[in-house]
Amino acid sequence: MNAPLYRLRAVTQTHGGRVVLDVPALDIPAGAIVGITGPNGSGKTTLLRLLAFLDRPTGGEVRFKGRPSLGRERELRRRVTLLVQNPYLLRRSVRGNVAYGLKVRGVGNIREKTDQALAAVGLDPARFADRARHELSGGEAQRVALASRLAFEPTVLLLDEPTASLDGESAALVRQAAMDARDRLGTSLVVVSHDIGWLTEISDAVLAMENGRIADTIR
Amino acid sequence: MEYILDGLRQALVLLVSGDPQTFSAIQVTAITSLLAIAASLGLGVVPGFLLGYARFPGKRAARTFVDSMLSFPTVVIGLLVYAFISRRGPLGDMGLLYSVPGMVIGLTILGLPIIVALTASAVENLDARLRPTLLTLGASPWQVVATTLWETRFGIMLAAMAAFGRVVSEVGIAMIVGGNIKWHTRTITTAIALETSKGEFAMGIALGLVLMVVAFAVNIAVSAFRRISEK
Numbered sequence: 001m002n003a004p005l006y007r008l009r010a011v012t013q014t015h016g017g018r019v020v021l022d023v024p025a026l027d028i029p030a031g032a033i034v035g036i037t038g039p040n041g042s043g044k045t046t047l048l049r050l051l052a053f054l055d056r057p058t059g060g061e062v063r064f065k066g067r068p069s070l071g072r073e074r075e076l077r078r079r080v081t082l083l084v085q086n087p088y089l090l091r092r093s094v095r096g097n098v099a100y101g102l103k104v105r106g107v108g109n110i111r112e113k114t115d116q117a118l119a120a121v122g123l124d125p126a127r128f129a130d131r132a133r134h135e136l137s138g139g140e141a142q143r144v145a146l147a148s149r150l151a152f153e154p155t156v157l158l159l160d161e162p163t164a165s166l167d168g169e170s171a172a173l174v175r176q177a178a179m180d181a182r183d184r185l186g187t188s189l190v191v192v193s194h195d196i197g198w199l200t201e202i203s204d205a206v207l208a209m210e211n212g213r214i215a216d217t218i219r
Numbered sequence: 220m221e222y223i224l225d226g227l228r229q230a231l232v233l234l235v236s237g238d239p240q241t242f243s244a245i246q247v248t249a250i251t252s253l254l255a256i257a258a259s260l261g262l263g264v265v266p267g268f269l270l271g272y273a274r275f276p277g278k279r280a281a282r283t284f285v286d287s288m289l290s291f292p293t294v295v296i297g298l299l300v301y302a303f304i305s306r307r308g309p310l311g312d313m314g315l316l317y318s319v320p321g322m323v324i325g326l327t328i329l330g331l332p333i334i335v336a337l338t339a340s341a342v343e344n345l346d347a348r349l350r351p352t353l354l355t356l357g358a359s360p361w362q363v364v365a366t367t368l369w370e371t372r373f374g375i376m377l378a379a380m381a382a383f384g385r386v387v388s389e390v391g392i393a394m395i396v397g398g399n400i401k402w403h404t405r406t407i408t409t410a411i412a413l414e415t416s417k418g419e420f421a422m423g424i425a426l427g428l429v430l431m432v433v434a435f436a437v438n439i440a441v442s443a444f445r446r447i448s449e450k
Contacts, residue, residue, distance in 0.1 A: 054351050078357040088348035091370055101356040
């Protein structure tokens with residue numbers, strides 16, 4: 001039997017001595033779409049940062065494809081990426097932003113891949129590739145940030161309220177691009193959102209979080 | 220009032236006619252200032268970056284020291300450099316006194332804390348989302364450092380321009396270490412001081428105009444870069 005993509009056991013995270021996340025057991029299968037919902041401060045972002053290997057848990061173990069993640073974070077961050085609600089764009093052109101993840105991986109054919117990634121999020125490369133970050137609207141900046149992550153074809157795409165501050169059209173494009181990545185590349189998606197309707201529509205399972213715990217799982 | 224206007228007219232004549240003595244001072248000023256800024260950047264960017272980026276014991280004390288150095292009086296820097304490079308000083312044999320390299324050393328000491336402090340501030344003021352963004356895009360620790368340095372480029376340019384503005388208008392180091400030797404180490408500021416004391420008002424005004432143009436240009440460039448860097 002194949003190991004799940006993520007296996008979390010007895011994972012806890014504390015900030016200033018306070019337990020902000022307590023997950024006794026969680027498995028996320030490869031290729032799945034998992035939704036996470038819950039009120040502010042319920043531990044959703046803390047969980048995503050652990051899944052993105054940006055933080056190490058205070059206690060417990062996170063396994064990725066059957067192997068412990070401890071000490072492998074740098075390697076795993078090349079396969080897992082996180083997009084937040086207000087992402088940071090680098091002080092370079094749109095193409096420079098989208099190309100960054102490819103360059104740090106030493107991938108070739110950058111121009112073609114950046115064009116494809118921009119097109120995937122509904123941005124015409126001919127119009128947008130040379131723009132600076134201050135020449136983008138909020139929705140366009142979010143789509144550039146998503147393109148920056150899709151360009152290197154991640155195994156896992158973690159989305160932290162990716163459409164919360166977007167207009168309807170931009171939100172639809174972000175959602176569509178994420179779903180395309182899953183269908184085309186087999187990218188697993190973990191999506192934090194307050195939009196329960198959307199989560200239940202797309203997800204294989206929705207985790208409802210409360211006070212740092214998974215209070216309910218809706219399938 | 221008449222003699223001021225007359226001095227201004229003569230100053231314009233000196234500048235337009237390309238008066239060799241006037242342009243010698245401008246040339247020495249440009250050479251010493253640019254070399255000092257280049258040296259300050261070479262020596263100061265990495266420590267400034269580390270001061271803003273890294274966490275280490277004594278960081279606060281180091282920052283306080285660098286900030287204190289910003290207000291170091293230029294005549295004292297001149298005095299210290301003089302003590303080291305004068306014939307009786309530990310570096311006396313190197314023949315640096317009353318030379319352009321000697322002046323560059325003094326001006327570098329003036330510019331260095333500005334580069335270090337402003338580079339550190341630029342790094343500290345970077346967006347807190349930068350590091351997690353780079354990590355989640357797959358950057359290695361060295362790639363994170365290199366990209367963070369690149370993201371600070373406008374701040375470093377700003378530091379260089381601020382340091383240039385201070386170095387180019389400095390008089391104490393140039394006078395004490397350079398000795399104000401005509402055709403050799405005379406700069407705009409030392410020439411203004413000397414020519415004015417001799418009653419050669421026109422050259423003082425001519426050089427003063429050049430200095431003001433440089434200072435305004437630096438300030439305009441700083442403002443423009445600040446706007447760019449905030450985008």
